[in-house]
Amino acid sequence: MRRLDNSEAGFEAAFERLIDRETPAQADVDARVAAIIADVRARGDAAVLEYTRELDRHPAREMAALEVPHTRLKAALDAMPGAQRAALEAAAERITQFAESQKLTDHSYADAHGNRLGQVVRPIERAGIYAPGGKAAYPSSVLMNALPARVAGVGQVVMVSPAPEGVVNDWVLAAAALAGVDRFFTVGGAQAVAALAWGTETIPGVDKIVGPGNAYVAAAKRQVFGRVGIESVAGPSEVLILADGTGDPDWAALDLFAQAEHDEDARALLVSPDAAHLDAVAAAVERLLPDQPRRAIIEASLARHGALIQVADMAEAVALSNRIAPEHLELAVDAPGELLDDIRHAGAVFMGHYSPEAFGDYCAGPNHVLPTGRTARFSSALGVYDFQKRLSIVEAGAPGAARLAPVAAELARGEGLHAHAASAEARGGRDRG
């Protein structure tokens, strides 16, 4: 693996190259996606069916064949082997419990004059979830996206997932059944996002679209943003491990592999002040790599985007971490609590040697949909709050209005908005009647 040292000349340039995650502009993708969206908006089902037949080589001859009925979802769940089903149910239970813990609630307070101010919380009415299909089908992703929507009280959860050649992944169907998905369509790509954003004769329009997808899906989500909400535009996945040298080098190597095996764009970094630990991790990587079933992907990913980085001390490690704002941050140290206060940006923090990212990916409870590519500087994990809205509440009575009216009127006149001033003063000067 690439080795960098924070004290050496040239580190800054090498580090910047390593953490530069900018995706080159894809004008061709954007234009193609815009055309698909316009077409689906104009022609609805007919366009969706055509694109699905053409791009996914799906044999369906009518739109109805692109919906997977509830009975089929349920059958997939019932057909799961016992151990797998138990694991899926255990994960679902923990994800649900975490979502419950972060639910937004109504709150309000009264000011000194009896005016009540606050917020009431309402769920989004309809949510659309994009689940990747085909080669990379992730039932865990179905749970992570759908369960927070269910906990929020979303009225209808609509899932779309491509089925190349018409083949669907039974685990994805089973997870959809377990997560309480209301309708499931085997439609993918920009055409699926367009259908969810605008609605067609068959596919219900939704209010927000979440879930990961390829470059076309990402471009489509960006283009329909505003018509509907989106949670984020996801980039390649990444892990940063801060190691004080007290951890097992084999565990560190496996954690780097777990990130790198996603795809060749994934990024796995480990930072430590302990040179001997870095040597040991490098040796473990060499030793354990040949046994990895996904060795080729891991090798490519580590070669392109991986690094072992030496720093002077853990404070320097934390400083680098804050510059990276990693999606996943593992604090592979004996006393993670001592570092946490200084961690400013990260999607999820895995505390101590017994908390590998893999727990968070599947079953710890917190969501695995996390901000990538430095966006943890300003955004957070997908959560139940993504499917809830806060409605502000202003409730003044006559005595309280008498206090607010002159303030509002003064400011309104200062902005030249005279009707605002008159509207406020109407409530301020006299009792009603």
Place this chain on the structure above:
Amino acid sequence: MRRLDNSEAGFEAAFERLIDRETPAQADVDARVAAIIADVRARGDAAVLEYTRELDRHPAREMAALEVPHTRLKAALDAMPGAQRAALEAAAERITQFAESQKLTDHSYADAHGNRLGQVVRPIERAGIYAPGGKAAYPSSVLMNALPARVAGVGQVVMVSPAPEGVVNDWVLAAAALAGVDRFFTVGGAQAVAALAWGTETIPGVDKIVGPGNAYVAAAKRQVFGRVGIESVAGPSEVLILADGTGDPDWAALDLFAQAEHDEDARALLVSPDAAHLDAVAAAVERLLPDQPRRAIIEASLARHGALIQVADMAEAVALSNRIAPEHLELAVDAPGELLDDIRHAGAVFMGHYSPEAFGDYCAGPNHVLPTGRTARFSSALGVYDFQKRLSIVEAGAPGAARLAPVAAELARGEGLHAHAASAEARGGRDRG
């Protein structure tokens, strides 16, 4: 004013036309903005200065002249007339108090096996705020955007605001001083958004950009989304009044005016089951309009986008409201609490006759930056939470890890991610050492 009746043929079509808020695609604006962003990114200060001289006809000959120093902000605040300053301070205090009430906090829980799950909250490091300048300069907007950032604990608040011909609005400067803005640049348009997103030699790059602006600003925010966070892309402002007929028709007319006076794209609607009340409001509009200083704008706005709508009962009124998902919803009724439970989508709800939107625009406390154009279906008011991030926390110990490991491994193997399984199982089988 236009009068519609829900029971008449043709209502649906007329209502749909009224609430269709789609902005036509502006390919020319998008292309121009993309070019400005690329130029600012490439040439930094030099490009910002050129655009500001050209587009805003600002006389500055160097970048330093585009920064307003603290002493000048403070002087503007000190120079405010007493009544105006008192109003601004009263509003600031109430906005701050409301923001404090909605601050996100850390929370966590332990599962039955001693694993700790939760979130820690961190402020965004640097926030950029766009404040419109020139003709429409709104100090209230400065407070509403900057104070939640301050309450969140944002490290640096950077404000940009155009100063056509070099002229700045003293109230805006005063509000910036009061809100604790750290740096203030008289730069506007897409060039200001680009500078905040990418940083220049003089203007610090920020993590999130909020605040209203014209079509160029909106397009620029959309284009830099992903590089930085944005709160929303704002459209024209709107109010919907649901009236049971117990209100003063003059108050209703003034509230409609207050919305309509913003600009000719603003929308003001009133819905009631009481025909006599609708007649009385129409009469009040006629009678009070001639005295309005902004009469021309109000007339144009009401003619284009205003309506008085008759419905059968208040349930129908609420149903129409939920279809509109209004930015501002006034419940001009005697018992607003009885309606609130059925309100599903709105930016802010103003409860009862003594709670006009104008209170919320200036000083009630809740933010006046609200979702427009049906986006209240999936989004909320700007708040302190827009300047905070949640970092998920997973902290397992050896006994808890032994429970999580087999679940994660089972699911990982089902997805073909073998290194994930190995990483999990490394923690599950043995104590460390």
